[in-house]
Amino acid sequence: MADTSWPRSPSRRRWSMDRTSWPLPCGTFSANLGATMAYVRASQYLLPTWKEDPADADIPSHRLMLRAGMIRPLAAGIYTYLPLAWRALRKIEAIIREEMDAIGGCEIHMPMVHPAELWAKTGRLLDFGPQLVRFRDRAGRDMVLGPTHEEVVTDLARREIQSWRQLPLMLYQIQTKFRDEPRSRGGLVRVREFTMKDAYSFHESFEDLDRYYPQVYQAYLNIFRRCGLAPLPVEADPGLMGGSGSHEFMLLNEHGEDTLVQCERGDYAANREGAVAVKDADEGERERPLEKVATPNCYTIDAVASFLGVPKRKTAKAVFYRGKGELVFVVIRGDLEVNETKLARAVGTTDLAPATEADIAAVGAVPGYASPIGIRGDGVKVVVDDSIPKARNLVAGANREGWHLRNVNFPRDFSADIVADVAMARDGDRCPRCGGTLRVKRGIELGHIFKLGTKYSEALGATFLDREGRPRPLIMGCYGIGTGRLLAAVIERHHDDQGIIWPASVAPFHVFVAVLNPDRPDHATFAVRVAECLDRAGLEVLVDDRERTAGEKFHDAKLLGIPVLVVIGPRALAQGEVDLERRRDGARRKVPAEPDALAHGVYDLLRAESS
């Protein structure tokens, strides 16, 4: 039972009903109603900190969130948020709500369970693949767990938006989503069940979407800045439906789940999936006649290049995929790799899969010695990377086991259905903007904004009457932020080897009051006065009144990373002073043990914190 020297925690005055005045069955329950409390007592809170590092957490945010008692795993990529994490998450959500409301967002809440039929209409029941969790309800209806909400929100818009006078409109929600990721990793960085702020805007014209999109872009920067993060906006893959733009906000981080390309001079940054690099031409080299050469046991580019003594960039590589029911035959310079995202866009399909040897043989090509020269034309689409037209006198397969061709040139020796950039940008490549050096980096994708266009409104028949009275499909944008991932990213960015260092804006509490001798009534009484006065000053306070040694409390204070530590102990109290310590830099100061001085001292440290 709680000791009697502590008064019950009082309710906040600003609540219209004083909940502690209700006849509660047991006094201790009132202390657990966190939201109504003026301050929180650690002894009556769920704060399961660990002294030792967990065995299977490798990245800092994951390790620290487990150690600080913020999250606990339930299954792979599925976590419970404990009180500390939930408080921080609510701070993040509050910032997001303010910024979304500021650009005209209307918060709604959509269902998590959707009829599969809706997803069938947009084709994504198939496109989404096994990440989309499906099940049947008791009546046998096919349902899915929502991995995102374009379908549902567009269905809503179809029903509710009839006129251009209702536009533009921006709807958003903060909601749980489920994607059965093939691989969750890194704690909250990449999970299967996650909370996401997803927003959708509706416009009468592309011009209006183009006007609105930069506002969202700016709102996103505001959100991340207020959370203490400065992500790099990068150009993202605009996807099959075109649209005129998409950006991701990437926090550079070695543990990131995503890969991006950035120019050292800083004028170009793109997701690796869409990154473009300059491809050099073989300037001034004359085309030489085709020549057949024996190349026994040379099934790879490496083998051919070393056998013939030519650099890999003087070879042409054949790569095969299946897509849209036909074979996709990609010809690319031997030193480059195929970027499947770019390829899918070039071909105009969403489903590309590596081809089997039988697929390859069916069009007359020989695996290992495949060549675009002399293959059968029907049922095969030849995609030539734009590195090939710029190159001269390449070594390519001869479609005959053990033989290659020298001096292959495009378009002299073979033709293409499509010539496009389908190559993966590499570290060290040259920037398409300035010719500078490109670097491949890891990052955490904090947010993604996207000009959707009419993909969903057309598929679902969401039309409105324009100013001339003609029905037209709604023009849409969509904008997402993974809130749990953002929380993890804040910790990735703000920690040291001793624990988390919260930015004050998202800290679960502002002040950590360590009561070194909670069993001494005078100390306990004083701690309550301190907590109450800090509360009245508008600060959120966690009072560590647990029966622990001083050392443990100091270590936990570091681990939890609450911005300001107030130490209530005999040494300071004897002098009528309390010690304050700032988490970020360890700066300490003593202030008189009376309310105003204390609150001012804490605010001073917090102010310097945020500057």
Place this chain on the structure above:
RNA sequence: CGGAGAGUAGCGCAGCCUGGUCAGCGCGCAUGGUUCGGGACCAUGAGGUCGGCGGUUCGAAUCCGCCCUCUCCGACCA
């Protein structure tokens, strides 16, 4: 889905090769006492179907088979 690793008390781990005093250690937890400003100390104690199922054996945490789960790397990621 490929590659690698791991499941033994709440957490971190040893034991496994070589089957039989191997159900153990540290932390944590409970009780009592001493401490009390930077992860204290003493004493006592609770807590485990050794991931599951099957097999080998007189006997299995230990050997064999199948399965499950988790972590990391890769593939994948509107």
